[in-house]
Structure formats: structure tokens, C-alpha cells
Amino acid sequence: xxxxxxxxxxxxxxxxxxxxxxxxxxxxxxxxxxxxxxxxxxxxxxxxxxxxxxxxxxxxxxxxxxxxxxxxxxxxxxxxxxxxxxxxxxxxxxxxxxxxxxxxxxxxxxxxxxxxxxxxxxxxxxxxxxxxxxxxxxxxxxxxxxxxxxxxxxxxxxxxxxxxxxxxxxxxxxxxxxxxxxxxxxxxxxxxxxxxxxxxxxxxxxxxxxxxxxxxxxxxxxxxxxxxxxxxxxxxxxxxxxxxxxxxxxxxxxxxxxxxxxxxxxxxxxxxxxxxxxxxxxxxxxxxxxxxxxxxxxxxxxxxxxxxxxxxxxxxxxxxxxxxxxxxxxxxxxxxxxxxxxxxxxxxxxxxxxxxxxxxxxxxxxxxxxxxxxxxxxxxxxxxxxxxxxxxxxxxxxxxxxxxxxxxxxxxxxxxxxxxxxxxxxxxxxxxxxxxxxxxxxxxxxxxxxxxxxxxxxxxxxxxxxxxxxxxxxxxxxxxxxxxxxxxxxxxxxxxxxxxxxxxxxxxxxxxxxxxxxxxxxxxxxxxxxxxxxxxxxxxxxxxxxxxxxxxxxxxxxxxxxxxxxxxxxxxxxxxxxxxxxxxxxxxxxxxxxxxxxxxxxxxxxxxxxxxxxxxxxxxxxxxxxxxxxxxxxxxxxxxxxxxxxxxxxxxxxxxxxxxxxxxxxxxxxxxxxxxxxxxxxxxxxxxxxxxxxxxxxxxxxxxxxxxxxxxxxxxxxxxxx
Amino acid sequence: xxxxxxxxxxxxxxxxxxxxxxxxxxxxxxxxxxxxxxxxxxxxxxxxxxxxxxxxxxxxxxxxxxxxxxxxxxxxxxxxxxxxxxxxxxxxxxxxxxxxxxxxxxxxxxxxxxxxxxxxxxxxxxxxxxxxxxxxxxxxxxxxxxxxxxxxxxxxxxxxxxxxxxxxxxxxxxxxxxxxxxxxxx
Numbered sequence: 002x003x004x005x006x007x008x009x010x011x012x013x014x015x016x017x018x019x020x021x022x023x024x025x026x027x028x029x030x031x032x033x034x035x036x037x038x039x040x041x042x043x044x045x046x047x048x049x050x051x052x053x054x055x056x057x058x059x060x061x062x063x064x065x066x067x068x069x070x071x072x073x074x075x076x077x078x079x080x081x082x083x084x085x086x087x088x089x090x091x092x093x094x095x096x097x098x099x100x101x102x103x104x105x106x107x108x109x110x111x112x113x114x115x116x117x118x119x120x121x122x123x124x125x126x127x128x129x130x131x132x133x134x135x136x137x138x139x140x141x142x143x144x145x146x147x148x149x150x151x152x153x154x155x156x157x158x159x160x161x162x163x164x165x166x167x168x169x170x171x172x173x174x175x176x177x178x179x180x181x182x183x184x185x186x187x188x189x190x191x192x193x194x195x196x197x198x199x200x201x202x203x204x205x206x207x208x209x210x211x212x213x214x215x216x217x218x219x220x221x222x223x224x225x226x227x228x229x230x231x232x233x234x235x236x237x238x239x240x241x242x243x244x245x246x247x248x249x250x251x252x253x254x255x256x257x258x259x260x261x262x263x264x265x266x267x268x269x270x271x272x273x274x275x276x277x278x279x280x281x282x283x284x285x286x287x288x289x290x291x292x293x294x295x296x297x298x299x300x301x302x303x304x305x306x307x308x309x310x311x312x313x314x315x316x317x318x319x320x321x322x323x324x325x326x327x328x329x330x331x332x333x334x335x336x337x338x339x340x341x342x343x344x345x346x347x348x349x350x351x352x353x354x355x356x357x358x359x360x361x362x363x364x365x366x367x368x369x370x371x372x373x374x375x376x377x378x379x380x381x382x383x384x385x386x387x388x389x390x391x392x393x394x395x396x397x398x399x400x401x402x403x404x405x406x407x408x409x410x411x412x413x414x415x416x417x418x419x420x421x422x423x424x425x426x427x428x429x430x431x432x433x434x435x436x437x438x439x440x441x442x443x444x445x446x447x448x449x450x451x452x453x454x455x456x457x458x459x460x461x462x463x464x465x466x467x468x469x470x471x472x473x474x475x476x477x478x479x480x481x482x483x484x485x486x487x488x489x490x491x492x493x494x495x496x497x498x499x500x501x502x503x504x505x506x507x508x509x510x511x512x513x514x515x516x517x518x519x520x521x522x523x524x525x526x527x528x529x530x531x532x533x534x535x536x537x538x539x540x541x542x543x544x545x546x547x548x549x550x551x552x553x554x555x556x557x558x559x560x561x562x563x564x565x566x567x568x569x570x571x572x573x574x575x576x577x578x579x580x581x582x583x584x585x586x587x588x589x590x591x592x593x594x595x596x597x598x599x600x601x602x603x604x605x606x607x608x609x610x611x612x613x614x615x616x617x618x619x620x621x622x623x624x625x626x627x628x629x630x631x632x633x634x635x636x637x638x639x640x641x642x643x644x645x646x647x648x649x650x651x652x653x654x655x656x657x658x659x660x661x662x663x664x665x666x667x668x669x670x671x672x673x674x675x676x677x678x679x680x681x682x683x684x685x686x687x688x689x690x691x692x693x694x695x696x697x698x699x700x701x702x703x704x705x706x707x708x709x710x711x712x713x714x715x716x717x718x719x720x721x722x723x
Numbered sequence: 724x725x726x727x728x729x730x731x732x733x734x735x736x737x738x739x740x741x742x743x744x745x746x747x748x749x750x751x752x753x754x755x756x757x758x759x760x761x762x763x764x765x766x767x768x769x770x771x772x773x774x775x776x777x778x779x780x781x782x783x784x785x786x787x788x789x790x791x792x793x794x795x796x797x798x799x800x801x802x803x804x805x806x807x808x809x810x811x812x813x814x815x816x817x818x819x820x821x822x823x824x825x826x827x828x829x830x831x832x833x834x835x836x837x838x839x840x841x842x843x844x845x846x847x848x849x850x851x852x853x854x855x856x857x858x859x860x861x862x863x864x865x866x867x868x869x870x871x872x873x874x875x876x877x878x879x880x881x882x883x884x885x886x887x888x889x890x891x892x893x894x895x896x897x898x899x900x901x902x903x904x905x906x907x908x909x
Binding site: 012013016050053060067200207211214217218219230613 | 733734736737738739740742743744746747764765766768769770840841846847849852853854855856857873901902905906907908909
């Protein structure tokens, strides 16, 4: 299904003594199809072969994907549980000794028990992530609430997808990252892409993006930097970081003023139009330009193109979402589609580029502080009742809602939380305001980290549990389209490592809660319970069986039963998920970034990714090819700005904000605004740009404002010779 | 049906996936054999791949005193034969594009062989298989002809047609500017 003009029947190369295991990449939300090459004598993964028959990416992979297999048998893998007895060594790699699983589990159970006896159940916390299967994400939510019996669980999606989720819930009443399949994208007439460095962060979308232009369609890109995608855009809206809401309101105003609103659609299928129309009136091209720094004629041209386009897709990513008004930005750009009626039909719609491999599925099934499987709310007694039946606990036993990811560190600092079970995440690099976060982690009475490498966060742990990479387990993930796909196992776990679901089921036994987990012997056992737990929720996965996923090249949720083929296109019946079936056009007053530049900190600092690294870099920094291509961070500065500071290309500077500082090599480029500097965030220790970023949280999504804060540069005279 | 490597340079996003993938070809000993350049790094993010163009009458092979560089029946100009290469590096100087690389430890030239163990069976080379931006494509002559009709450049020339930079090549290249002739939909 969904085979398009890019799909070609191509045989794979099969080398002697090798078998191919079809699966998907370990990294971003694109979840590119790939075949892992496995040596049939050693039963080890030895390479990669394109998966030409995967309809979304037709064999294409970025450099991270091509080299992803090198993670599995990497020398840095942790092969046995590690215990550190000397707590004074926390924050370093030192002092760990190998232990048995029994010793590690026993120690964790003892420490957790002591702390809970002394300080109450909620003194424990779970910090999780979504670069893992739905099965693991689901079980982590259950593990926190049933085995650890704590309210405090949250996950790294708060630094990634939570604003998109909040915005879509408000606008549509449902949070599915894309309202249409990716195989539609190249057939649309206009792509409006805001805050997405697509060519570096989701490279395998690019052949579809370029195809739009090749057909005579338009590409509009809003980004403070002239990224590789912005370089070829028909209109590049080069806005100041943190001013998206004004830009979206300005374009919406022009769409309405110039007659591009679809009155029939607005009346029958939306609420909130009149109020929004009034609010955006103020955002004339001149006023919008004043706030955003984008020339008025560019704003006018962008609105004209989007308005005229028969079909158009509005897309966005972390650039607009990692702001303290990220949810508003999402709803504001979504307004463009709702006002013009360019949604609920093929080739038109709204999509976010999901950052993590399972950023979509992982946020739906109960790792979030206030959510339960199937996107159920922990504050809704009926939802709690439904999940309790699957879990075999009483509603009274269900913990209360917790707090968001960053707020957990605040509670650690206040000693409300005294222990953390960390998995699938590296907050010692990826959280904002790192001086504070690292201190909070160091101050914990007890910390467990489950990971396959010794990450910067693992350096704060007392116990490290060795997990498997994605290629040593099976299960499903939900890609950026909302398509549930299957990850297959290509190799047995290395050393004594175990998949997270198995670790949690075994640890539950030591915590005296084994009866709720002992039936989960395989990933498929977890999958079956998870499908049942999601049944009836609006993110309903019940009908997405592994067989169906295999047969259909994935299943788009919602998929309610065995006959249901799933839902590639959302809202084709023009029914949205709010109780009255209508979508909400949102009137959103503009707010500036939490910290605006001033005399002491005159520059705007923004952060992002490079094509060679993924998130905190814990995986990609260990891969030779990727490390060779981008070994260290740098600060991008416009030549005119550099001249003001008397700094030259490849000189070193101290970059600092009110929260922290770091030293970086300067990369001069005209492809950035003069008032903005950029640093990639994939690096640890004293190279982390998050030492400088601000923890101003979105009131709804609790997303920190990674993308805009005020900074200053100081030239370092001595370091040039390095 | 015979297919060729076709390059649309304007599409390049500089991800260097082609280089990573090159190491994955069975015959490549995990060493990449091509290049991606930043065109004007202090100004913008334009990049371009530099791939072996597999000349019909290749300078590298002509310059080789040991006849170590063979031309496959598909037209692919192969990497130096280990048993014949004398390590003189003539080829690295003769190639107008600077393609052949030299391994000083093995005293051996190595270069792109168009993934001959794939392309001999009609399977696309690794670089064109993975290229996320369709800068590198594996197309039939008919498909390349269709491209030629689609893109009419301002100067009336389509760059993959004659004259060639050096001589006739099996790989076809479209220099930046493919969008110049595109008629907008509205």
C-alpha cells in the first residue's frame, strides 16, 4: 500500500553467510526502513543494506542510519550490571565495579524500600525516554505506578514533543503528529515549514520536499538560519528566534484579509474564528515585521502562496515547539490550515516532525506524568478504572499525577524526590539549565541508570543496569506519520544485557510486586497486554497486531479491531475529536521570549542539531564516521557580528548567559541572522550548550525554552593556537 | 535495462550519507571512495558531491603503466587490481576530478568501482541507494532523457549533454540550476 512514484522493485544484495533482518533505524521519528546484515556463523550484526521496499523511505538513510548498526557490538557497551559503592565519586566515570543481576536488583530493592519507608512512596521517581518501543514505554508507565508505586514519572518528550501534543490536543482534540501519510507530501502544492532544519534532522524527507519544487510547487521555510532546506526555499522567513507566534498571526491575518478563508469549512467544522480574526487584525505585515525582523514583503508573499495553493501542508518542529509558548505556536500555525480548510483531505494537512524514534507512540501510553495507556488521563476516574482492570490493581492504588521532566529536578533539589530510576535518556546533556540539573542529580540519595553505554547521566548513578540496543529486541514503534511499525530482533543481547521490559519485570519481583509482572516473559507478551490497555482510548492500538503491521507495511492509529485497516488520513469525514466534532481556531496573543536581549546579553542564543548526531549524542558520538564528521560543538556567528567582537573563523570564544558558560570554536557564516548565535546541543560535560539555556517552561506542555535566550560572547585571546 | 548514476547537484544537503554508505559496499573494505565539498562554507550551506564519473576513456586507466585499472563491461572504471598496482600514483594526478585515493600503507590506489558487485546485477550503488535528497539517482537512459526535457536552462544547454568537462562519461551530471526552467503551478 501507499507505493508511489519513488517506489522501485529492487532485489537486495545477499552476501554468502549472511542473512538480512528487516527493521527500522534506531534514531529519529522518520524510522527509515533498513535491513541489518547478520553473519550466520557468528550470529552478529555486521552491516546494513537498504530496505528498498519500505514505502516511506524506499531504501534511503542518513549517515546516522547507515552507521546505526555499529552501536550494537561497540566496545563501549556495558556488559554487566555495575555498582558504585563510593558516592563521593558521583558525577564521574570512576568507581564502578561489576556485579551480578541479583546483587544489583537486591541493592535497588533495599535502597528503594528504605527511602520509601522513611519518606513515603513518592520519594522515588522514574525519568524515561521515547527512543524505545511502545512495549517498553507502556511497561515503564506500569512499572513506575505498580512496581515502584510512585506518582513521579515523566520522560524526555517534555524536551521534545510535548508542545506539539498540547497544540494538537487543543486544536483538533487529538494528538496524532501528522494528519496525513508522508507518501502524500511530494504531491502537495505548497509546503510551509516552520522551525524545522529538515535536511539535517529528518534528511530522508528531503527527496519528497525537493519533488514539490520540481513539480512547480512552492517551499516556504521559517527559520532564523538559512539551513540547507531554507537555502532553496521560494520564501525564507528569517525570523528572530522566539517570535513565531507573531509570524503565524501575521500570516493568518493576511489569509483572512485577502479572502483565502474557507467560510463553509470555518462555519461547519470549526469554533473560534471571529475571536481569532479580531485578535490577528493587529498583526499587519509592518507590525509583524517589527516583532519578527522578517521583511513585510516576504510575509505578504508567503501568505499569498499558501493562500493560493490548491493543496498545502503546514509542518513544524522543535524550532517553534521548544519555546515557553510552544503550544501556542503549534496552534497558531495550525490555524492556517483550519481557516483555509486545507486539512482533512489528501495532500493537505498539518504535521510535526517527530524528533525521537518513538516520540509519537511513547507519549501516548502512560510515561507522561498525567497519562495512562491509550492517551487516557490519570485524572479521569473512568480512564483509571479501565486501566486498573488490565493491571489488576484497584483505583485507590493508582498514584496521583506527577510533575513534568524539568520539575522533577526541582523536586530533587528540594529533597521531595530522593531517588531516580533513569532509562533511555541522558538529561545531564539534554535538560536545560544544566548546572542546576546536574547538581540535583548529584544530590540524590540513590540513582539507577539503565543504558547500554555509560552516558553523562550514568556518571551520577549508584547502579547501572546494562540494557540492549534496539537491534537486540523486538516490538513496535509509531513513526512520525502515526504509523505503527515493527522493530525486529537481529542479534541476541550482548554480554549480560537485557531489554528494559525484562529488567522491569524482574525488578518488580524484588520490589515485592512480581505478581503484576511475572506473566510477561516475552516482548510479545508485553505487546498483547499493551494493546489491551490501549483499547478504547483514543490512541487505540488494539487492532494493530504484529501480523497486520507486517502485511500492511505498518498500521496507522487509530486501529480499533482486527478488521480495521487503520487511519492513514485523519479527519477525512471533517470530524475532529472535540465533543462537538469541531476543530478549534485559537486566538493567541503574542508573548515575547522569556528572556529578551539587553545591554549585558545582547545576542539571541538558539540551539539545534547537526545531521551527524542524535539528541544528547550518547550514541552517535561513539560512532567513528559520525565523530569524524562532527567531533565537537561550535558557535555559528554572522561575519558582521563577528567583526564587532573582533573574532575570526575558528577562534575560540567564551559564550555565556545568566545561567552558565562554555567555550566554543567560532564558525563564521552568513547563513544566520546578525542578532543570533547557534550552537548544536549534542555534547557533554563542559561542552554542553544546555549549561546556558533557560528553563522557562510552557504553561501547558512544560516544554523549556531551548530555542531562545539572551547571551553574550567574549573573545578568548589565548586559545587560537589549539 | 541499463541504468546510470545521475547527479542533480542542486539537491545536495551535505549529509554525507553517500560517504557513510560507500563503506557498506561489500567490495569497499569499509573505506569511502568519494567526496562531498562545502561550496562556500563562510557564506551559505551549499554542498556538492564529487563522485567518479566513470569516463568512457578514463585518464586514470590511460595513465596507468601497469594496466591495473580495468574497465568493466558495464562501463564502470574499477579500483586498481591489487596484484597489478605498483603504487606509482599516476592515476591520482591524471584524473581531472581528483577521484583516485591512495593507501600509503598498502601502497595501493583505490577508487569508486560504482559498487560493481551490485551494479553488475542492476542493483543501485550504495551511494545512490541511500541518498536522502535524490542528489544521486540510478536511472535508465529514458528517465534521464525525461529529466533533460523537464529542465530547460536559461542558457539553452542542459549540462549533462556535450560538451563534457573532460570527455564522455557514463555518469551524468546536472549542475546547479535545475529549477530555473520549472514552470510554477500557480
